[in-house]
Amino acid sequence: MPCRFKLFNLIVLTALLAPQSFAQSKRRHAVDQQARVGFTPDGRVALQPFSMDKPLPQVESNVQVAYYVPRAIPRAQSGAEEESDIIGAIEPDRNHPTVAGNRAILRGGVAYAPANAPANVKSAIWAVNTIRSKPYHWGGGHGSFNDSGYDCSGTVSFALYHAGVLNQPLPSSDFLGFGQRGRGRWITIYSRHGHTFATIAGLRLDTTDLRTGNDVGPRWHIDGRDAGGFQARHPVGL
Numbered sequence: 001m002p003c004r005f006k007l008f009n010l011i012v013l014t015a016l017l018a019p020q021s022f023a024q025s026k027r028r029h030a031v032d033q034q035a036r037v038g039f040t041p042d043g044r045v046a047l048q049p050f051s052m053d054k055p056l057p058q059v060e061s062n063v064q065v066a067y068y069v070p071r072a073i074p075r076a077q078s079g080a081e082e083e084s085d086i087i088g089a090i091e092p093d094r095n096h097p098t099v100a101g102n103r104a105i106l107r108g109g110v111a112y113a114p115a116n117a118p119a120n121v122k123s124a125i126w127a128v129n130t131i132r133s134k135p136y137h138w139g140g141g142h143g144s145f146n147d148s149g150y151d152c153s154g155t156v157s158f159a160l161y162h163a164g165v166l167n168q169p170l171p172s173s174d175f176l177g178f179g180q181r182g183r184g185r186w187i188t189i190y191s192r193h194g195h196t197f198a199t200i201a202g203l204r205l206d207t208t209d210l211r212t213g214n215d216v217g218p219r220w221h222i223d224g225r226d227a228g229g230f231q232a233r234h235p236v237g238l
Helices: 002-037 079-085 119-129 152-162 172-177
Strands: 105-107 110-114 187-192 195-200 203-209 214-221 231-234
Touching: 110 119, 119 152, 119 195, 152 172, 152 187, 152 195, 152 203, 152 214, 172 187, 172 195, 172 231
Parallel strands: none
Antiparallel strands: 105 110, 187 195, 187 231, 195 203, 203 214
């Protein structure tokens, strides 16, 4: 009888304590859930610090980050930009403008001969400056080196005459056999039947304005020209 009484008391005690343990377990579970989702003990959502700025990337202290800076690519520049790059290197002689180095530059349509160029190349550049505003005349510069206007081969003949490498004007087709084959160090003549132009110390001497396609007369240009269909020749030694 006493054993049965003790067993009965144990069963009753367990039944009374079980709901309290379950309630406490449920409360602990709820608190854990609130902590996971950011709730405070009183049930409010815990605010996190924030900023409108983008977060800065975190870089480990032992990581070295290398930055690549692309190299400047050379390009044809306008006369004003070229002038700003070479201030102090120009000899602004009105009749014999010169610039330091190996390449001619263009300022206001006037070519500046490079100081390192041979004397006859400088003479050719300075001579062409005197006709740079004359108009295009078909056949101009062929009866005489001094004319009121010039065509393409007359312009190139004028330059070569003042370089001391030509005695009389030539038509475009005759330049196909002039001098030596290939491009020269200082002067290159590009010829085909019907047109001729030249490059002298890096500047193009041409009667054609590529922007409009029109013949305008003897002019210096800083941009190149497609040489497809032309034969390149150069004076001996230049």
